[in-house]
Amino acid sequence: MLRSRLAVACVAVLALAVPVAGCGGGDEQSAQSPTAEWADGFCTAITSWRDSLETATGDLADASSLSRESLERTADDVGAATEQLVDDLRALGAPDTESGQEVEAAIDELATTLETELTQVEETVQGISGLTGVPSALSSLSTSFSAMAAAFASSLEALENADVQGDLREALESSPACDELSS
C-alpha cells in the first residue's frame, strides 16, 4: 500500500514531464496560470536544493580526511541549501487548486521538520569536541539527514494524496522546471 502510494506520489511530483510543445516563433505571449506558476516554483526550489547539494559534494574534494572542520563544512553546506529550500517552499503559499490548503499544510510540515533537523545539526556540530567526538557526531548527523530524507518522501506522498482532482499533477507534468528533476 505504502509502496503504491509512494509510486503515485513520485509520478505526480517528479513526473516524467513532457516537453512543452509549440516552441516555434510567434508573437503570442503565454500567460501562466497560478497553478502552473506554483508548480514551476516548487520544482525550481527542489532543483536548486539538489544542485546545491551536488556542488557541496563536489567541493568535498578538498577535504583530505574526516575531521571536525570537514564535518562543520558539510553541515554548513547542507544547512544553507536546506534553509533556502525551506524559505522557497514557504514563499510558494497554497496552490490555486481545490486541495491548495492541504498541499500547503503538507509543505509546511516538511519545512518544519527540516528546520527542526537543521537545529539538531547545528547543535551537533557545535558540540563536537576534538577528534574523539567526530564518530558520534557523524552518527548523529547521519540520523538528522536521514530524517530529512524521510520527511521528503512522506510529504510528497501527502501532497499527492491531497491532490484528489489531479490539478496539481497536471501542472507538475506540464512544468518545464519539473523536467530538470528528471536529469
Add this chain to the structure above:
Amino acid sequence: MTRLVAVLGYSDGRRRGLHPVCAARLERAHAEAGPEDVVLLSGWARRRSTGAEAELMARAWRGAGRVVLDRGARSTAGNAVAAARAARALGAGEVVLVTSSWHGRRAQALLRAALRGTSTSVRLAASADPPSARARLRELACWSVTPLLALAATRRR
C-alpha cells in the same frame, strides 16, 4: 593505463534472478568493456536467498575484460567506495561508471568524492531503463544525505 568499468548493481529484494534494471546496466556494460579492461561488478545480497547482485551479474556477464566482484556494497556510497578502491589498486586512469540514467548524477558525485586525491577521471555510461516511480522518489530524497556520505567515504578508502 588500465581502465576500470564499474557496474552498479540493483535489486529490490523481491525476485531471485537479475532485476531488469540490473540487466539493463549489464547490457550497457557489455557494449562498453574491452578486452584490456577490468570490470567491477558491485552489489550485495539484499536477501541471503537471492544471491549478491555482483554474483547475479557475473553469471549473466557475456562481455570482454577481466571481471572482479564486490559483494559488499549495500548502497550507492558503498558502490562508489568499492570502485574507488579498485581504481586505486589498479592505478586506473579512467573509471567508466555504468548505471541507470536516473541514478547517474548522484552516483557520479559520490564516486568523484571517493576518488579525491587521484587523477582518475570518471565517465558515465548510462543505461536507459525507465525508473520506477519509487526509485525516482528515493533518488531525490537521497540527496539529503549525499554530502555526508561522501565525507564519510574518506575514512573507508
